[in-house]
Amino acid sequence: xxxxxxxxLLFAVLFSQGxxxxxxxxxxxxxxxxxxDLIASLPEVIKADNYMIKTTKGKRHLQTYIEDRPxxxxxxxxxxxxxxxxxNMVPHFKFMVDSKTYAIYYWDVINDKLIPLAKWRKQLAxxxxx
Numbered sequence: 001x002x003x004x005x006x007x008x009l010l011f012a013v014l015f016s017q018g019x020x021x022x023x024x025x026x027x028x029x030x031x032x033x034x035x036x037d038l039i040a041s042l043p044e045v046i047k048a049d050n051y052m053i054k055t056t057k058g059k060r061h062l063q064t065y066i067e068d069r070p071x072x073x074x075x076x077x078x079x080x081x082x083x084x085x086x087x088n089m090v091p092h093f094k095f096m097v098d099s100k101t102y103a104i105y106y107w108d109v110i111n112d113k114l115i116p117l118a119k120w121r122k123q124l125a126x127x128x129x130x
Contacts, residue, residue, distance in 0.1 A: 032066055032077070035097050038104065039079045040064040042117075044124070048092055052083060060084065062092060070099045078107070 039045060049062040060083055068078035081093040094107040096114055106120035107113075115123070 031099075032069075035077050035099075035102070036064050036066065036079065038097065038102060039081065039093075039095050042104075044121075045081050045093060048081070063089075067094075075099050076105075 045062065045064065053061050062081050062083055064079060064081050066077055067080045070076055075098055076096040077099055079095045079097060080089075080091050081095070082089040082091045084090075094109055096105045096107050097103070098105075104117040105114040106117060108115055
């Protein structure tokens with residue numbers, strides 16, 4: 001009788017661990033979907049995508065994807081918004097998103113600087129105003 005009870009308890013523990021891992025994976029996938037949606041819905045990305053669609057007569061559009069995930073010591077997701085030109089992916093924007101706060105930063109790859117979204121928008125507005 002005790003062997004049956006122990007066997008039952010062992011299976012219950014094993015299956016509950018698998019269930020937890022499955023739920024955790026779903027929450028990671030949902031979080032990553034949310035992060036991709038945040039970037040894809042930025043007005044700057046939408047405007048660039050609409051321009052791409054218009055100039056290529058619908059043949060090309062921009063794609064947002066996670067290029068790198070946070071490691072144990074890191075906190076940012078790295079996202080890229082790229083155009084598939086038929087031969088390779090051409091990046092148009094690179095962003096970093098804080099995995100806990102969802103704060104968005106534009107990644108200036110030339111100067112290797114993270115620029116908060118609001119500051120980047122001010123820089124774009126000043127550049128487009130001149």
